[in-house]
Amino acid sequence: MxxxxxxxxxxxxxxxxxxxxxxxxxxxxxxxxxxxxxxxxxxxxxxxxxxxxxxxxxxxxxxxxxxxxxxxxxxxxxxxxxxxxxxxxxxxxxxFSLTYLRGMIILTLALAAALSDLEKRVIPDQVSITLAVAGVFLWWLDGRWLEPLAGAMLALPLTLLAFIYPQSMGGGDAKFMPALAAALGVAAGAEALSFAFILGGALALALKLKGRYLDGLPLAPFLFTGVVFALLH
Structure with a gap:
């Protein structure tokens, strides 16, 4: 089976x-x-x-x-x-459970964001909105309607940082992160965001040590990797 x-x-x-x-x-x-x-x-x-x-x-x-x-x-x-x-x-x-359904919806939309960010350096608002709405609905079905709110609050400091210091990340990232954390919930959201920033920071540092400079790394691919880590480990 x-x-x-x-x-x-x-x-x-x-x-x-x-x-x-x-x-x-x-x-x-x-x-x-x-x-x-x-x-x-x-x-x-x-x-x-x-x-x-x-x-x-x-x-x-x-x-x-x-x-x-x-x-x-x-x-x-x-x-x-x-x-x-x-x-x-x-x-x-x-x-075939709600856990599987939630995971695949998040992964699909996170992958779409990652591919778009890699090619066009933009995360479409439609992806972030759909992710947030789906996340809230699925947590509501699970009887845990406060979970997406707590997850979004977890990413709020990063979103505020993006608006205060625009050079830190793009506007699409600032919208996508709360939606992602809301859909994942507090625990998985914290794991995904932490893993993404650690991995992205390590890569940026490695490139800098090799004398290479990139005008901003696309964040969404690292966020997708963080989602995979949070859901599978």
Whole structure:
């Protein structure tokens, strides 16, 4: 039975990762996420249904658009496999429960934020709002309606820091962190934020020691990593 949950979880995870990739691509470009067929980013040709299959579509298309030959970014199948494995772990451990549902919603939206931040250096407000609303609703279903409020308060000092000292982080980060902490709750939110800032700080320090300088590291990928750490350890 555990194998069934792991396989089902992997499939669900790849589908949700594909959806996260779509959000990350369309929202910063002000494109609709409700309707409209996915298309090649280079030639604009509409993709066939089998090309949209998570992981398999990339393999069947041999990693290229079959119309113009443009290579498909490797981040798509890699993120699908990654979230598939995380989903398999969570479903095998929690089965079809509110814990699993909450975890996958948070991971999907956090992944969308991370991909968008990496490509466009922006976290769409729609992602933060959806995460906050979903987090409050799911905690309410669990009978713990104060948990998201306490989680959001946990991230409030970081949000205030962003507005007082804008050079510390972007406005999208300042909105996304309270939403993320609200959805995770106090304990997991504290773990995710702490892990993200420790990891991000360590990387920034390592780059500085090597004489390399980046004009601000995108924070959302570290926050996504923090969510993974908080949910799996």
């Amino acid at each position: 555990k194998t069934f949950y792991a396989v089902a979880g992997f499939i669900y995870g790849t589908i949700l990762a594909s959806y996260a990739g779509m959000l990350a691509y369309r929202l910063p470009r002000n494109e609709t996420v409700i309707r409209g067929r996915s298309h090649c980013e280079t030639c604009g040709r509409v993709l066939s249904w089998w090309e949209l299959l998570p992981v398999l579509g990339f393999i069947l298309a041999r990693g290229k658009c079959r119309y113009c030959g443009q290579e498909i970014p490797l981040r798509y199948p890699l993120t699908e496999i990654l979230l598939g494995l995380i989903s398999a772990w969570l479903l095998a451990a929690n089965h």
